[in-house]
Amino acid sequence: MIYETPRAVQGSNSIEGYHASVEDVIAIVEGEDPLDADDETRHAIEGYRDAMTYVLQLGSAPPMPPLDPSLVKSLLGMLDPGCGSR
Numbered sequence: 638m639i640y641e642t643p644r645a646v647q648g649s650n651s652i653e654g655y656h657a658s659v660e661d662v663i664a665i666v667e668g669e670d671p672l673d674a675d676d677e678t679r680h681a682i683e684g685y686r687d688a689m690t691y692v693l694q695l696g697s698a699p700p701m702p703p704l705d706p707s708l709v710k711s712l713l714g715m716l717d718p719g720c721g722s723r
Contacts, residue, residue, distance in 0.1 A: 642666070646685055655681040681716075688715040 643662040650657065655678040661671035665682045674682070691712065695701050702708060 646682060650678070650681055650685060653681065657682060684716045688712045691715065 643659045643666065646666060647657060647659055647662045650662075657665070657671060657674040657678050661674040661678075662682060664671045665674065665679055666686050671679055
């Protein structure tokens with residue numbers, strides 16, 4: 638894993654109010670248990686990981702599907718599983 642990736646994940650999630658150390662972010666992104674991050678933070682980082690992985694996969698297999706409401710809802714569902722019920 639490139640060093641900047643965990644820092645980017647950490648920064649993006651901290652904007653949303655989820656704070657984790659770089660070490661915890663690395664552990665979570667690699668599918669391991671974090672040392673200090675709580676469950677809510679872990680789930681937020683896992684969702685970010687899943688959404689970014691999905692976007693990268695979409696972009697690597699042209700043509701990329703159109704950006705439509707269902708794609709946006711899918712990404713939001715990965716980032717915040719409860720958002721579909723709001």
